Each structure stands twice: as C-alpha cells, then as structure tokens.
Amino acid sequence: xxxxxxxxxxxxxxxxxxxxxxxxxxxxxxxxxxxxxxxxxxxxxxxxxxxxxxxxxxxxxxxxxxxxxxxxxxxxxxxxxxxxxxxxxxxxxxxxxxxxxxxxxxxxxxxxxxxxxxxxxxxxxxxxxxxxxxxxxxxxxxxxxxxxxxxxxxxxxx
Amino acid sequence: xxxxxxxxxxxxxxxxxxxxxxxxxxxxxxxxxxxxxxxxxxxxxxxxxxxxxxxxxxxxxxxxxxxxxxxxxxxxxxxxxxxxxxxxxxxxxxxxxxxxxxxxxxxxxxxxxxxxxxxxxxxxxxxxxxxxxxxxxxxxxxxxxxxxxxxxxxxxxx
DNA sequence: AAACTTTCTGCGACTCAGTCGCAAGAACGG
DNA sequence: CCGTTCTTGCGACTGAGTCGCAGAAAGTTT
Ligand SMILES: [Zn+2]
Ligand SMILES: [Zn+2]
Ligand SMILES: [Zn+2]
Ligand SMILES: [Zn+2]
Numbered sequence: 001x002x003x004x005x006x007x008x009x010x011x012x013x014x015x016x017x018x019x020x021x022x023x024x025x026x027x028x029x030x031x032x033x034x035x036x037x038x039x040x041x042x043x044x045x046x047x048x049x050x051x052x053x054x055x056x057x058x059x060x061x062x063x064x065x066x067x068x069x070x071x072x073x074x075x076x077x078x079x080x081x082x083x084x085x086x087x088x089x090x091x092x093x094x095x096x097x098x099x100x101x102x103x104x105x106x107x108x109x110x111x112x113x114x115x116x117x118x119x120x121x122x123x124x125x126x127x128x129x130x131x132x133x134x135x136x137x138x139x140x141x142x143x144x145x146x147x148x149x150x151x152x153x154x155x156x157x158x
Numbered sequence: 159x160x161x162x163x164x165x166x167x168x169x170x171x172x173x174x175x176x177x178x179x180x181x182x183x184x185x186x187x188x189x190x191x192x193x194x195x196x197x198x199x200x201x202x203x204x205x206x207x208x209x210x211x212x213x214x215x216x217x218x219x220x221x222x223x224x225x226x227x228x229x230x231x232x233x234x235x236x237x238x239x240x241x242x243x244x245x246x247x248x249x250x251x252x253x254x255x256x257x258x259x260x261x262x263x264x265x266x267x268x269x270x271x272x273x274x275x276x277x278x279x280x281x282x283x284x285x286x287x288x289x290x291x292x293x294x295x296x297x298x299x300x301x302x303x304x305x306x307x308x309x310x311x312x313x314x315x316x
Numbered sequence: 317a318a319a320c321t322t323t324c325t326g327c328g329a330c331t332c333a334g335t336c337g338c339a340a341g342a343a344c345g346g
Numbered sequence: 347c348c349g350t351t352c353t354t355g356c357g358a359c360t361g362a363g364t365c366g367c368a369g370a371a372a373g374t375t376t
Contacts, residue, residue, distance in 0.1 A: 016352060057333090082334095108276070117268055124294070125299040128292035130291070132288050176372070208326075
C-alpha cells in the first residue's frame with residue numbers, strides 16, 4: 001500500500017544518500033506509531049550510533065520539504081513535541097484522547113470533499129492538510145462524564 | 159455575534175477576577191489577528207505593566223481548559239509559537255500561505271458534517287477541532303508555479 | 317472596615333525542542 | 347582514486363513554556 005519507498009524517492013531526486021539518512025528513514029518507515037524527533041533519534045542510533053540530534057532535525061526538514069512525511073502535533077498531549085509519519089495517499093485525521101492518550105486515525109471521503117471545496121472556493125493551493133481532534137475516546141468518554149457529574153455535585157454551593 | 163463576554167463566563171464559573179486576567183482577556187478579545195503568547199504579553203502590559211510571562215501562560219491555560227479560547231499552530235510559519243483566538247460558535251478552518259504568510263479563515267458546513275460523522279462513527283467525543291491547511295494563496299500560487307518552472311529549467315544537467 | 321482564607325502573581329531559575337556556524341568527513345561522478 | 351560539493355557532529359545558542367516559592371491580592375465573613 002505504501003507507494004514507492006522513501007529511499008527511492010530521494011535517489012530519483014538526486015539527493016545524496018548517507019548512512020544517517022538511511023537510518024532515520026528506515027526507522028520512520030518501520031514505525032508502528034507516531035514518533036517524535038527524540039524517539040526517532042534513539043531508535044535510529046541503534047543503526048547508526050554516531051547519529052546526532054541536529055542530523056535528525058535536518059533529515060526531518062528535508063523529508064518535510066519533499067513532502068514525503070507529515071508533521072503532527074497530536075494536540076500536544078505530552079509536551080510541545082512534533083510527531084512524524086510517512087505520507088500516504090489520502091490524508092487522514094488524527095483523534096487524540098485527553099483521557100488515555102490514545103491516538104486514532106480516521107479517514108473519510110468528506111475530508112477530501114472539504115479540501116476540494118476549499119481549493120475551489122478559496123483558490124487555495126493545498127500542500128499540507130492537518131486535521132486533529134482532541135476529546136475523549138469511547139472508553140474515556142463514559143468515565144469522563146462520570147467525573148464531570150461528580151465535580152458538579154460537590155462544587156455546588158449549598 | 160460573540161456570545162457572552164469572556165469575563166462574564168469567568169464570573170459565572172466563580173473564578174477570581176484579577177487585573178492581570180482582565181488585561182489578558184481584554185487583549186485577546188479586541189485582537190484583530192491571531193496573537194501568540196509573546197505579543198499577548200506585550201499588548202497586555204500596556205494595561206498592566208507588571209504583568210509577567212508566567213501569568214500570561216497561566217491565563218491562557220485557564221481559558222483553554224474552560225474552552226473559551228482555541229490554540230492554533232498556523233503551520234508554524236514563524237517559529238514554534240502558538241496562537242490564540244476567542245472560541246466562536248462554529249469551528250473554522252485556517253489556511254496559511256507559505257508564500258506570504260497570510261492567514262485566511264474559512265467555514266463550511268462540510269466541516270461540521272465531517273465532525274458529526276466522526277462523533278457518530280468513531281464514538282469520539284470531540285472537544286477541540288483544529289483543521290489547518292498549509293499551501294499557497296491565490297496570489298502566491300501563480301508566482302510559486304513560475305518559480306518551480308524556473309528551478310526545473312536551470313537544475314537540469316546539460 | 318478589618319480579619320481571614322484561598323487563590324493568584326512575580327520572580328528567577330529551569331527545561332527542553334529546535335537551530336546554527338563551523339571544521340572535519342563522506343558521497344559520488346569523472 | 348581524486349576533487350568538488352554536500353553532509354555530519356559538535357557545541358554553543360535560542361526561545362517557548364514551566365515550576366516552586368514567598369508575598370500580594372480577591373472575595374468572603376463578622
Ligand atoms: Zn506544531
Ligand atoms: Zn481514552
Ligand atoms: Zn501546537
Ligand atoms: Zn500568499
């Protein structure tokens with residue numbers, strides 16, 4: 001499902017391949033979850049121990065500019081980090097649960113229609129589309145509702 | 159169009175009103191554009207010169223928690239700042255131009271439909287919805303296309 | 317209006333993501 | 347294998363945001 005491999009994309013654009021870039025790219029590609037620059041560094045260092053923070057950021061910048069990866073905020077659930085994922089065919093939406101920190105992905109034709117509408121109506125040439133929702137997943141939703149009621153009860157002045 | 163004033167909301171929630179909070183809130187409310195914490199501090203200091211950075215952040219946190227303001231990234235067009243705006247009835251979309259830095263707001267019923275679909279399908283209780291698009295505004299779009307062609311021409315190895 | 321409790325503020329020191337300039341090192345085409 | 351050009355590691359730096367604390371205010375009670 002994943003179009004062409006990132007490495008091939010770089011080669012085809014005449015970009016120099018280094019072992020550091022291979023390491024970072026490999027980690028991003030195999031990642032099962034959304035990684036921030038720090039985790040990316042830790043994981044890639046297993047492949048390339050001398051790898052430096054700066055190089056990771058530079059590689060991220062490169063891949064972002066080439067539109068091969070997307071940058072996410074994930075509602076900054078844990079600090080002001082940014083997260084990265086390989087760009088896929090259709091954009092997808094990220095749902096971040098304030099309760100348990102779960103991140104869920106969601107796709108919908110409506111999203112594409114909305115983007116299409118914006119392109120048409122506003123004449124805006126979309127390069128990056130980021131839709132992130134914060135709230136409560138099904139599990140936390142009920143728990144959270146309970147807490148809210150609890151709070152209301154006790155805070156009402158008698 | 160702006161529901162109830164922020165100050166009233168705070169009072170009704172039994173939150174202590176201080177001159178610092180008044181200053182920050184007043185600035186956010188009168189703001190013509192999206193302000194980051196730094197600008198917010200500068201402007202609010204005109205009303206309350208002793209105002210400290212920390213207090214601004216604490217007030218932002220408070221208003222965010224009460225869902226009276228929204229936090230934006232605006233595609234981090236100029237550094238890793240965050241921007242704030244008073245929450246309005248319907249969520250709106252932000253378009254950020256990579257060319258000129260313009261920020262445009264956009265609303266669409268499709269956006270509400272999309273959120274409604276997510277609530278229904280994923281059982282997710284949405285608290286914050288942030289849709290930001292990066293790309294090129296109509297003016298910059300043509301200019302940008304021109305440059306791309308230029309680049310292609312000169313970068314072809316003879 | 318003074319006293320009292322609770323919350324808020326300013327301050328200063330701190331954290332932590334991300335950036336930058338530079339000199340040494342590696343890629344790759346010839 | 348060589349030379350040009352790009353990339354890296356390092357270290358120092360920036361700048362947003364946080365935190366604990368002691369003193370200052372807010373709102374409430376008498
Ligand atoms: Zn961000
Ligand atoms: Zn949850
Ligand atoms: Zn953000
Ligand atoms: Zn523009």
